Amino acid sequence: MSDLILFNQLFAKYKDRFIYFAYTYLRDGEAAKDIVMDSFVYYWENRESIKKGDNIPSYILKVVKNKCLNYLRAQNIREKAERTINEHSMRVLQVQISTLEACDPQSIFSEEAQQLVRKALDSMKPQTREIFIRSRDMDQTYKEIADEMNVSVKVVEFHVSKALQILRLYLKDYNLPLILIPIMIELA
Numbered sequence: 013m014s015d016l017i018l019f020n021q022l023f024a025k026y027k028d029r030f031i032y033f034a035y036t037y038l039r040d041g042e043a044a045k046d047i048v049m050d051s052f053v054y055y056w057e058n059r060e061s062i063k064k065g066d067n068i069p070s071y072i073l074k075v076v077k078n079k080c081l082n083y084l085r086a087q088n089i090r091e092k093a094e095r096t097i098n099e100h101s102m103r104v105l106q107v108q109i110s111t112l113e114a115c116d117p118q119s120i121f122s123e124e125a126q127q128l129v130r131k132a133l134d135s136m137k138p139q140t141r142e143i144f145i146r147s148r149d150m151d152q153t154y155k156e157i158a159d160e161m162n163v164s165v166k167v168v169e170f171h172v173s174k175a176l177q178i179l180r181l182y183l184k185d186y187n188l189p190l191i192l193i194p195i196m197i198e199l200a
Contacts, residue, residue, distance in 0.1 A: 015059060018068075023052055026069050030076050037080050047083060051075040125183065132182035136175055143168055144175035 027048060034044035055062075055072045062071060133141050143161070146152045147168070152160075154168040161168075 019052075019056060019059075022055075022068060022072070026072065027052070030073060033073065034076055034080050038083060043083060047079040048076055051079055128182045129179070132179045135182075136178055140171040140175050140178075143171040147172050 030048045030051065031041075031044050034047050035041060038044050038047070051072055054075050055068070062068065133145075136144065139161075143157055146157045146160075147154070154165045154172070157163075157168045158165045
C-alpha cells in the first residue's frame, strides 16, 4: 500500500478524534483543528524517519499532545504578560488618582508658590529662561524656538530640561505637576 493511501486512511479515521482530544485541552476549536492538521503534516514530512512497526496513530497523537502543550504554555505566558501590564496600568492609575487627590488648587495659586516660580525663573541663565518661557508660556515648538534663536533643537531641549530641573528643585515641597508651570508663569 502506498504512503499516500495509508496517510489518507489515517487522516480519515483519526482526524476528528484528534481534534476532539486537542479541543478538550485547548477549548478553542480553530486552534485544535490547526494543531491536528499541523501534526498530520509533521507526520507526513517525517514519515521516512519512523521505524517500521511503530504505531503511527500513537506517533501522531504524541505530536498533537506536544503541540497542545506548546500552545497552552504560550497562552500562559501571554496571560501572565497581560496580567503584568494590567497590574502596571492599575498602579499608574492609582498614582494618578492619588496625585490628583493631593493636588490643592489653593496651594498652586498661592503667593508663596508664585514667588518660588519667580525665584526659579530669576535664577536661570537668560537663555535658559527665555527658551523655557517660549516653550511653556508661548507654546512654541522646539523647532520654532531653535529657528528664531538661531540654535539647534538639541540646545533647546537641553535648556528646557535644565529649566525643569531648576523648577523641580524650587518647588520640591509642592506636589505640583510641571504641566501647571505655564499657568504660574502667566501669574508671575
